[in-house]
Amino acid sequence: MNSYPHEFLAHPQPLMFVAGLTPSPRDRSSSTASASGSGVRRTSGGASNLLDPAAASQGPAAITTPVASPSPAKAEQLPSSPPPDTFGTLSPSIGENVEEVEELSGRDQEFEDLVTNLRGALMPSGGKGKVWLAEKERRDFRILLVDKGVRLPMRKLNVPSSSVPPGLADPPSTPHSPLSPMIASSPLFPDGLIAPVWVRKHAELVPSVLVLFLRLYESPPPGPGLETVEVTQLREGENKMKEKEMDENLVREIGERRRRLGERGIKLTVVLMASAATLDSPSLDARLSYLRRASSLSAKASLFVLTPVPADQLPDFVQSLQEALYDSAMEYYSTHAKRVRRKRSRVPLSQMGVSPVITGAGARALGPQGWAVRYDWKAGWFAEVRGDFDAARRHYEDCWNELAKMFSSTTTLPPRTKRWAEAKVLADCVAVRICKLILYENEGPKVLNPFFVHLKRFGDLSRGWGIGEETFEFWSWIARQYRIFVELIEMGQQAGLRIASLAPPVFPTAASAAAPPPPDYYITPISSNNPLQILQQPAFYYYTAACCSIQRQQRYQEALEAEADALGSEAGAASGYVSTAPGFANEKKVDHSALIIELFTKAYSLLKDQQYAQNRLALFVAFRIAETYCQSGQYEMAIRFFDRISQSFKRDRWTPIVRQIRQLWYECAQRTGNVESAARLSIEMMCPDSGVEGEERSALQEGLISLLKTTSPSDIGPVIVEMNEASSLLDVRAGFWRSESVVSKAVPYQVVLRCPANVDIGEIQFSSLVISFGDNRSDDEIVSNEGTDLDNVQVVSIGSKSTPTLRWTPGRVMVINGEVDGDLAGDVHIATVKLSLKQGSWDLEIHFTPDELLEWTTEHGRVVPVQSLSSSVLFTPRSHEIDVEITHHPSAFVGEDLRVEVKVTNKDDREMDVDLSVFLQPGDEDEDDGSTLSHGSQRTTSLLKDISFGLISPSGSRTETIVLRCPAESTKIVDLSIQSTVRSQTTKDLPSGGHGSDSQRTEEVNRTIAIPVLRPFDVQMGVKYTHKGKTGGEALVDIRVGVLSPRGVKVETIDIKQVVSIRDHLIRLSALLYVSQGNEEGVKLVSSSLLGGSFAPQVWDQSVEYAISASFNLAPGPRGAMGNPTKVPAELLFTWRSDSAAEPISTSHPLPPLILPPPTDSVIIPTLRLPSPPYLTPHTPFSISLSILNTHPTHPASTLAVITETAEGFVWKGDRAFTVPSLLPGEERAMMFDVVCLGGSGWVNLPRIVVWEGEGEAREEVRVRGGGMVFVRP
DSSP, X not given: OTTSOHHHHSOOOOEEEEESOOOOOOOGGGOOOOSSOOOEEEEOOOOOOSXXXXXXXXXXXXXXXXXXXXXGGGGGGSOOOOOGGGSGGGOOOTTOOHHHHHOOOHHHHHHHHHHHHHHHHHGGGGSOOOSSXXXXXXXXXXXXXXXXXXXXXXXXXXXXXXXXXXXXXXXXXXXXXXXXXXXXXXXXXXXXXXXXXXXXXXXXXXXXXXXXXXXXXXXXXXXXXOOOHHHHHHHHHHHHHHHHHHHHHHHHHHHHHHHHHHTTTOXXXXXXXXXXXXXXXXXXXXXXXXXXXXXXXXXXXXXXXXXXXXXXXXXXXXXXXXXXXXXXXXXXXXXXXXXXXXXXXXXXXXXXXXXXXXXXXXXXXXXXXXXXXXXXXXXXXXXXXXXXXXXXXHHHHHHHHHHHHHHHOTTTSOTTSXXXXXXXXXXXXXXHHHHHHHHHTTOTGGGHHHHHHHHHHHHXXXXXXXXXXXXXXXXXXHHHHHHHHHHHHHHHHHTTOOOOOOOOOOOOXXXXXXXXXXXXXXXXXXXXXXXXXXXXXXXXXXXXXXXXXXXXHHXXXXXHHHHHHHHHSHHHHHHTOOOOSTTXXXXXXXXXXXXXXXXXXXXXXXXXXXXXXXXXXXXXXXXXXXXXXXXXTOHHHHHHHHHHHHHHHHHHTOHHHHHHHHHHHXXXXXXXXXXXXXXXXXXXXXXXXXXXXXXXXXXXHHHHHHHHHHOOOSSSSOEEEEOOSSSOSSEEEEEXXXXXXXXXXXXXXXXXXXXXXXXXXXXXXXXXXXXXXXXSSOOEEEEOOOOOOOOSEEEEXXXXXXXXXXXXXXXXXXXXXXXXXXXXXXXEEEEEEEEEEEETTEEEEEEEOOEEOOSEEETTEEEOOSSOOBSEEEEEOOOOOEEEEEEOOSOEETTOEEEEEEEEEEOSSSOEEEEEEEEEOOOGGGOOOSOEEEETTXXXXXXXXXXXXXXXXXXXXXXXXXXXXXXXSEEEEEXXXXXXXXXXXXXXXXXXXXXXXXXXXXXXXXXXXXXXXXXXXXXEEEEEEEEOGGGOEEEEEEEEEEOOSSSOEEEEEEEEEEEXXXXXXXXXXXXXXXXXXXXXXXXXXXXXXXXXXXXXXXXXXXXXXXXXXXXXXXXXXXXXXXXXXXXXXXEEEEEEESSTTSOOEEEEEEOOOEEEOOOSOOSEEEEEEOOSSOEXXXXXXXXXXXXXXXXXXXXXXXXXXXXXXXXXXXXXXXXXXXEEOOBOTTOXXXXXXXXXXXXXXXXXXXOXXXXXXXXXXGOEEEOOEEOXXXXXOO
């Protein structure tokens, strides 16, 4: 963007002048600020003049003299402030000497610091204008710090009548701006359009708002010591008079400034600096009101009060000041815009195409189209500063259209004139501003339309001016347009503009950039998006600008050649030929190569950080950079680039680019004397598909041999050439006969080197061939002999006495056979095949990466084995040959110790150290059910680790026993892990096939067993009750015992043992049968089939069932309809063995709980009587009777209650609960109930009637006699 005036490109901002902050010494009497407190106080305000009163008294000329821009960067060069006594607020008191004025008190220092901090807070807003403003910055002012005596440019001058075209402007008596084309002293006189100085005038010299900082007078504090009342009153009176005098001076200064600035519509705002003590003074409001009214300041944002505050609070004050004055600034620029639009409307449309008018002085005056351009530009600028971007864009578009019409007529704008060049610059800048305003709205694709229209229109105009594609000027202009466009996009991206990342399009050519072709030109397999309609990433346009710059350089070179030819002729030499191309002398000063490289580098930097597809484009751009370095004679830089990018192009198989790189690289190596690169590139260009053919290919072999004989490399080490797999000097393939083998067994391999038919290297005698493997094993090497006989197919074995000739003619094949031993386990492959060429001090190595071998070559022909040849072989160690045998019963009993025997047999020829780990998996939901594993003295609930079998010799075996115990019925899962390790051996003890590495390797064999754990006995019980009235009852328990497991169980004894509670401890009685004399729970064992020791040891299996019976007396339970179950204080105890060798195991089984019988009769006898016959009709009430008899001879029944229960199909009439009055001994009372049947038919049960006796917890149900079923008639 440096090619154009910055004023034409920068985004305009409202201009604010800040005066009164020039650092200067202050006298103590005029600034007696308080050292404590801080704050900001705002009241109404007004406007100020930019001249001091003394300068204002000199008349209008004092404010109309043009001055340089008051840029903050040149603040030290501005006119210094007038003496303090010129401004009333800074005048020292009478009688003070100069020494007192120069000294600063501590309170004065506060204000000096405030001024310094204010300057620091305001200075960042006054820098150079930006082309792109972020959205949050577009309402900010451009703030310039100026001296209080700054002068504004002159407003108007009278126009001489001779310079006014008739009918095109105001009458001659109307004054005009000094920059108007009608003023003879103007740089635009007589036919200029817009100069950058006009923009600088409104952007830097004429503010919309002036903020004037002044010091509010404060009376000095009383001196030290005591004062009398008279002295105090006298001092206060003098202070008030002095204060009034200083306020009057302020009023005069502010009023004069407001008046002069008001004439130009500039807003004046006054900021009074006062101490915190003055801010709290009750008389401050009255003083401020007086100052505002007396100086005629407006009531809106014209007067502020600021106290010394910390520096970090001043940015907030500055921001609030801008917000308060923004509307006033917009009003100022709106007034200018209205005046411009009014003038634009007076331009006669009928004379837009009229030829320019010649003034009285003979100069060509600005025509109506020129005036329209001026007014449209100004209207757009003022709309842009107001933030009305849509209106600004429309005005700029009108301006561009008028400029295009002017350029269409060579009469209006003759080509190659000063005004023509100025108008062309203006047109380019207008197009940039239009694009920027569209990008402000995030309308990315829309910006391409005005940009390409500008290129198309002015490209066509350039061809009409004789500045077409054949001139460097044309391409310079095209490249400049693309560059300024992409820089604008980059500025937008830095401010948050988002551009979609799409599939990269094909890079354009210079011709397509100069004249955008139809959309189908860009339809490629990579992207179906038309770049004319899609805004691309900035790298696309940087590349385009670089291509145009290349065309510019080529046209410049053609112009230089034409000049050299002309000077070479006698006529040209005699006349001193000078090219007639405009700007040719300046073009000679341009470093075209540096310009092209800069543009390519910018595109490369942007592409390399993006996605993979963009990175591929970045490589291509890097190639263009290297190509430019080579063409500009910077061969070292070109070599550095080629060295970095060549491998990537080879890897991605960009064959055309690889060919160009080799040719350019070879040229650079020859120019720089880099013999290593020249030798390396000679080998690569001998390869097939290198693009070198014919005699040039034949000369490469001779050139390489000559290079090796006549030169020496700069480094002592070998010069390595890496061959590309796709296009290699020799077709090298390698493979192994098998893909897998055991350690210590050799595997054959074969390497085949075939010379392609189009490769001629028959004169090159290689010194040796080295085969390198992928592991650390030593290389296999073959040394060449000097023989001349070359067979078409030569088979060579590694280690044989015969040596081959390492020389290849087209079609010759060399086969190398060898074997590889697997000393260690792992994968082995042939990594590289190296051909070494040694000549003098040269050691040239060509490295080949072999391809996959597809067929095995022998002396008798080629063989395709049944198994596939492999590119690598995997050596695996010998596995440990051990056999694991696990023996145990198929099931276990609850509480039994089940023995699990693990037998390990060594079937290997090596001694093995074997360890065993056993893991018992937890039960359901990872709960510990009490199961244990034990081995010897070890016992655990989960893991037995590292049970050693010791050292097992070949064919030997060892057995270990694990004991499993489970207290509950379940299925137990046991995991067994057997780890084996070969015993460490010395080298002399190693067998022929053994390797020391096996001692470091442990193999593991895993086994899992599932053992169901069953109950040893299946016990089924039944109870039969016999009621014995009030004495209780008898319970006969019938027991059936069986075995669930197919394993036999030897039962030693079966006992019924009674358990009694004595001192809270359960004690099992040792007697065979124990009968309790006083059973506390009401249950007593009477007899059992096991009495008398009738049971003898027996062996039970699934076919055996054993019966046991036992009789118990039951005490009567509480009265009621139901009995309560009671635990029997006895259990069935089995003593048994799973086999004869096992220890006896005791298993107990509880007897079922017994129900204590309720008493058969009660002293209360309720009887229910139904009607006879018991027939009833639905929906008709019928009566039933309940009689209650108290049979006790002496006690009355006083706690009786009757409740009727509900039932489906019946309802009761009346209450459902009754309290029966007390019944005397032997008394009987009858109660009647009415019930209604709601439906149904046949015999049905009546609802229950319940009789309760007692209260609370002692309440018991009394059985009701009688009742039954009734028949419901249908």
